[in-house]
Amino acid sequence: MGSLKKRSINLAGHATSLALEPEFWAVLQSAAAANAVSIAGLIQRIDAGRGERPLASACRVYALQYGQAH
Template structure:
């Protein structure tokens, strides 16, 4: 059973199907809400600006970079990141 979820998006007037993990779709939807963009507009932006070979890879990298740019040291500490390292 695949953990990938397929959804359709429209890019430049053409419909295409993307397969991403549910967590990636959730993150993409959150980014769209934060940025006031539709899923179609955000995916079209990624398609126009990606360096990766496939759109799916470009979207995954975009999500990663979006959250990396948003991450701060205070937020990192507040979220408790690194807590697993304290158990060693």
């Protein structure tokens, strides 16, 4: 996998940055498009359901599960 790519995202009114490998960003972008939401909207959904898991880990798990299902 490639080096990390960092993006700034607004979650619950707070700016945060999220660093993931480009391959994960590509899957998240596909998932967002399939769900007719922005990538920020998708990450907000992931954030809302992640529990104690770090956000980057939750995004990677989501991308893995999405990739396996599609």
